[in-house]
Structure formats: C-alpha cells, structure tokens
Amino acid sequence: MTIPLTWLYAPGDRPEVVRKAIASDADIVIVDLEDAVAQGRKPYALDATAELLSDPQPLPVHVRINSPHDVEALAELPGLGALRIPKVAYAADIQRIAAGAPGVPLYALIESALAVEHAYAIATAHDAIAGIALGESDLRADLGLRGDAGLDWARTRTVMAARAAGLGPPSQSVFPDILDLDGLYASCSHGRSLGFLGRAAIHPRQLPVIERAFRPTQEEIEAAEDIVKAAAIDAGALALPDGRFVDAAVVAAARRTLALAEREPTG
Structure with a gap:
C-alpha cells in the first residue's frame, strides 16, 4: 500500500473543481463542506458531494463535514473513503459521529486549545479513528497568535498523541500562500523534523513541492x-x-x- 503524502482540498460546492482534484496527482482528495463553502451553498455542496460519491472513485475521497446531518447523507455511499471531523474538542464528539457512520474511517481535526489538551483522548476515542490532524488556522485564532509563533508545541503534542494512540504520523496543515513554493518547502521541511508525514494542499501546484519535501534523501x-x-x-x-x-x-x-x-x- 502506498503511504499517502499529499491530501488535496476541494470545495464541495464546486463539483468541477472536485473532479479536477480527483484527476490530479494527489494521493487523497478532501471534499470540504465546511470552511470552503459559504453558508448559503452548503445544502448544494452536500447534494453535489453525495451525487459524486454515489459511485466508487479512482482514489480515496474524504469529506470534511459541516454538521452531523452530513454524516447521515454520506456514510453509506460507495465512493466515501473517510470522514474528517472538524473542531473536535472531546472524545464524545468522535463517538457520536462513529455511531452514525459504522465502518467509516474517521479523522479528527484538532483546532482549539481544548482539543490540543484532549488530543490523546480524541485519538483513542473509537476504533474508527484512522488519524488526527492539526487545524492550524483555527488554533492560531483561538490562541491569538500572529504567524507560526507558539504553534510548535501544539504540533509536537499532536504528533505525540497520534503515536501514543498507535496511529500513523499526522499530515501537516495547509500552507495558505499558493504562490510561495519556497516557503511551502521550508515549512514542510520543518514539519518533517517535528514528525509530520505529508501535507494537505489547497492547490495542485503545491503537490510536487510537498512530495519532494517528504521524500527521503x-x-x-x-x-x-x-x-x-x-x-x-x-x-x-x-x-x-x-x-x-x-x-x-x-x-x-x-x-x-x-x-x-x-x-x-x-x-
């Protein structure tokens, strides 16, 4: 089995972008029903995603849900590879989702100070947990941080929690500047030194840079x-x-x- 290094986000309300993402070189595509979709377009995004995933897909497709209602609509679809659960704070958050999606792998997103403190409990909340990841944008806002200052402790905590729970190394959070490929490479190299493996991307041009940064010398x-x-x-x-x-x-x-x-x- 190929170890995934690249996870490409695509907004759920733009099915043409999702199809392009699936045709890209990404290892895994993440259809986003949460932050990338305006509130008024979320019902359409869910319907479009459910239609896409009614058929098997050529590579794993994960969905970052926006609400528990999304789980009901997606859990049994043959094209669904996993669900990504945003803003998890307690183990019980995962347990509720798992009860509504039996057999579906779950990824918990650690996006607040409280979630960082509970990282190991979240990582061991249910057998359905396939991995955890750090949501750095929301965490930065929660902590009132400017830039990356202060995030390395939370990054290391997330890596430690995943390892202690017997999960694979987490992938890094997205790098928001799609034009700064040198900055992306430097950031990936730093993340690799902390124990991350692979990274989420928001544009296909980021994929080869992430791949290069995480491939062994x-x-x-x-x-x-x-x-x-x-x-x-x-x-x-x-x-x-x-x-x-x-x-x-x-x-x-x-x-x-x-x-x-x-x-x-x-x-």
Whole structure:
C-alpha cells in the first residue's frame, strides 16, 4: 500500500473543481463542506458531494463535514473513503459521529486549545479513528497568535498523541500562500523534523513541492537499506558496522523510509 503524502482540498460546492482534484496527482482528495463553502451553498455542496460519491472513485475521497446531518447523507455511499471531523474538542464528539457512520474511517481535526489538551483522548476515542490532524488556522485564532509563533508545541503534542494512540504520523496543515513554493518547502521541511508525514494542499501546484519535501534523501535511503539488511540477519536489537545501535522501532522507521522511496514522483 502506498503511504499517502499529499491530501488535496476541494470545495464541495464546486463539483468541477472536485473532479479536477480527483484527476490530479494527489494521493487523497478532501471534499470540504465546511470552511470552503459559504453558508448559503452548503445544502448544494452536500447534494453535489453525495451525487459524486454515489459511485466508487479512482482514489480515496474524504469529506470534511459541516454538521452531523452530513454524516447521515454520506456514510453509506460507495465512493466515501473517510470522514474528517472538524473542531473536535472531546472524545464524545468522535463517538457520536462513529455511531452514525459504522465502518467509516474517521479523522479528527484538532483546532482549539481544548482539543490540543484532549488530543490523546480524541485519538483513542473509537476504533474508527484512522488519524488526527492539526487545524492550524483555527488554533492560531483561538490562541491569538500572529504567524507560526507558539504553534510548535501544539504540533509536537499532536504528533505525540497520534503515536501514543498507535496511529500513523499526522499530515501537516495547509500552507495558505499558493504562490510561495519556497516557503511551502521550508515549512514542510520543518514539519518533517517535528514528525509530520505529508501535507494537505489547497492547490495542485503545491503537490510536487510537498512530495519532494517528504521524500527521503539518497543518504536516508542508503542508511535505511543498511538497517533493513542488518535486521534480516538478526531480528533483535543490533549494532551496525558503523557503531550505531538500532532496535525494532528504528527498523520499522527504516522500512517506512524505503516504502516512501518507492513512490512514483509527482509533477
């Protein structure tokens, strides 16, 4: 299975944009019924999304819902890959959604100070939880922050909560300036250093930059190959020829690095 690195948002009230997103190089498309849709167009956005997802899709399509009513309309559709639940604050928020969408993977969006404090409880709220992610725009507003100052603690907290819950590494929040590709790359590199894997995008031009930022370097690939090769000989903790001592967690990370290296480049 390919490890996803790119998650492309598309507004639910613009089905032509959603179709273009599905035809893009994104690993996952997120149809947004929440912030990207004006209040008066939300009913149309839901209807258009339900019509699209009445058929299976060529890649996973997630939907960021706007209300519990959206869950009722979407949960049983064959084209739905997962639901993304915005503004989760308590484990009970997830449990209510899961009760109305049996068997549907859920992603919880951590978007407030309260949610950050409850991140682990949210991440372990229900077996349906497939991942958590940080909603940085709303969190920044909640905290009264200017720029990114002060967000790294919340970012690390989210990564820690996901790992402690046995979930995969979270993807990064969107980078809002679609023209600043150098800034996007630098931000992705910083996020990668904090433990994020992949990133949500709001425009297809961001996809190859995200891909490039999160793909392992040749040096990382060679180091991972050494670790996996050594692990094939000795399944326990082991010392590499260069003196490094590695255990099962390091071997697992090395295998993930090699899986990422096998991805076909985008763009």
